[in-house]
């Protein structure tokens with residue numbers, strides 16, 4: 001599909017359809033019709049990274065955006081920061097606007113204001129830090145309070161490269177995720193394990209939810225994650 005050089009109109013998912021951001025905007029009638037007239041469709045998806053301070057939210061974003069790992073001293077995020085990355089998801093250009101929140105308690109009231117606009121949330125804990133895992137329930141309570149009801153949510157256990165320091169077993173992460181009915185995977189911002197997958201999986205889910213093409217099979221996020229996820233150990237594919 002050809003995309004012109006001019007800045008395309010951005011469509012956002014709202015009430016199960018793609019609409020432009022203006023209040024009361026009509027939904028996108030047909031993907032083919034729009035592509036015929038304009039060359040391509042760009043969808044804007046807002047993704048928010050949440051979880052305790054130090055779990056690796058900023059590093060995960062930098063790994064995804066720049067393919068690099070921020071080694072060295074830990075610089076805690078102040079307030080909120082964002083980066084954009086464009087993906088092509090099943091033939092549609094998806095601009096991910098990724099909000100990197102501060103995990104520190106004192107910034108909580110700043111981040112609360114952003115939940116409402118998020119289409120997807122990646123909730124992280126650190127597999128080498130038990131307290132960050134124990135706090136997941138509190139994060140889920142906060143998410144239920146502030147985020148949209150239909151927000152796409154995924155639980156990530158980060159830092160699996162640190163095998164010798166691991167204190168949260170993969171099975172514990174899986175069990176918690178199952179309890180809350182959210183997809184789960186383990187990641188490493190350091191090695192890059194499953195980082196791209198975490199973002200593409202939520203982008204695919206959102207794209208499929210709001211843009212159903214005729215004859216397209218239903219997309220199942222849980223099944224997709226199960227099929228695509230890679231393990232951190234020696235023997236798990």
Ligand SMILES: Nc1nc2c(ncn2[C@@H]2O[C@H](COP(=O)(O)OP(=O)(O)OP(=O)(O)O)[C@@H](O)[C@H]2O)c(=O)[nH]1
Pocket residue numbers: 051052053054055056057058059060070071072073074075076077078101102103104158159160161162187188189190191
């Ligand atoms: N080994 C390992 N270290 C990581 C990984 N991800 C992050 N770190 C380290 O963990 C520390 C915290 O990472 P950040 O990404 O800054 O954490 P954060 O969640 O953004 O923290 P706040 O901004 O305070 O909320 C840094 O020292 C990183 O180098 C990872 O996947 N593996």
Ligand SMILES: [Mg+2]
Pocket residue numbers: 057058059075076077100101102103
């Ligand atoms: Mg940070």
